[in-house]
Amino acid sequence: MTGDADHLLPSDTPVALIDPYGNPVADAGRALPDEATLQRALASLITARRLNDQAYALVRQGRLAVYPSSHGQEACQVVAAQVLADGDWLFPTYRDTVAAVERGVDPVEALTLLKGDWHCGWDPYEHRVAPHATPLATQLPHAVGVAHAARLRGEKTVVMALCGDGGTSEGDFHEALNFAAVLRAPVVFLIQNNEYAISVPLARQTAAPSLAHKGVGYGIPGERVDGNDAAALLSVLGEAVERARAGEGPQLIEAHTYRMQAHTNADDATRYRNAEDVEAWVARDPIVRLSAYLKTDETAFREQAERVAEHVRDGLNRDIEPDPALLFAHVYATPTPQLREQADQLTDELEREGALG
Template identity: 50%
Template structure:
């Protein structure tokens, strides 16, 4: 029998997973990571439990996000959706933070933050159109301050500071929230934005989703830092580390940061500690840098399962009402999918129609040439 030795990079990835799991468990045990619910749905901070309606709302939003993520995989394999980054397992990190905003606030998402955008109110049909590269998904709704999903790493952070300062100049209490990953926190834009926001006391909330991976590079490889929220201290702003798989905890700390920003007390950096169970994108092959066994332990930390167990134990949810809620969420998605399917096929010239509010002479000429050629 021939025995194949594991590749060095596979061994390194397995060790990276073990490090991430150990760091998560150690932080939870030490209280170094804020949480309200532990695995299994047990309440560890009963005095901080939000109203039952809020808990049920957060559960619904996570169910909607999970439905999009799971159906997105199927649609991609059917050729009905383009390449998109899955986020299953990170719903508490995205939905809990975005739920602390209102539609008057700004949201600057990365490419992985579809769940956050859906929570704030981005229509599912328009989101599907975006990931189909259809012009019907290129423009955000006029009543929603959500930027298109950012593909470049970290560029959204300084831009969020600019939007926050613009709101303050206009005399509003609106805030700007920007997302980034653990890998993105090593980019220069991240540090420039934190310094910029701290120096000018901008009403910003920075969400740093530490999901353990920057594509195929584990967090412990790209930085020696073990607590990324401490990076806030260098810029004179508060940093909070929270269990990114506990939606009640992410909602609580983000709501406090949002209210702090509204009061004119400046920005906050929130590190949500979670794990990217899914591949980098639906076109990624994570078996090249980790195994299924590496991610298996994180199923027990599933944010949906955690809140579901809590709600059932509290009687806020029953088996019947849970099934009905999931059916409503599924029907909502299928109705949105039918709407997205009804959109007409994009025309070549449309790629030039949403570049500037007022087209430049070059764009006008190029569009005319393209229409003539077509």
């Protein structure tokens, strides 16, 4: 045990490298990522925004049951995936569809859950992206387990585990951080603090000086970063991933961002927050600022985003006939006699319906 906790505490203010107007922050204390890295981030941000807005529109058209959008949080989404290597893992929450896509998951498969064709639409091993976690923070202990198993085998895997500000109140957030610290598991916990857990503001969620301060209680270094500044995220998250990979144990990063839209389409955000608050954050849009800094020709990026949106529309407008056998196929490796009986019963019902049909 060491009495020195200072090195575990986050910066006084969130790390920022590019201000909301696209100007480099003076005396940031960190180098800006190189131009090519920022260009890649901007390209993905533009696609990410298009994907968010396309998915939102598809709810209105009845093609998705619901969509928890990360509109406004795209810098966190994109960078969380971009700082990982091929052998690493990403653990997304229900609001992190875009992060999963950035990691390589087909966006149509990423939306399967919300379209209703099945729960997890992708093969988690293909891109090393765990299924969306809906029960808050429950995926965080899994992330620790994946990281610990890799470490026992001597692999250099890092796990990026996402959660929101609301999720930090859950018991599993605490248990996961504590296990990760004790096991020295190579996990980067990224909290996207978007100010609201559905309708509940952060002040009702915690009395901590910041969410990044929670790290010190576990012996985990915490850092805060401007979550709408892709350059700062690349620097801070990139460093956290490399520290975890180098055997320095888990890292806790709090990204300050904002949920610019309602919790989901089913939510009415005007009941709990003012339009002015939202406007202030719109002015800090992650895409606007990186775009202003790079002053690049974005035509190709926008064309790419449109291609992704078209792919999503095509995929989601295609109806997949439910396969009744799927209900029973994957409850166990081998269906129990009882499940075989129930599957036969359903088949029989459907055949009789068909015969009457």
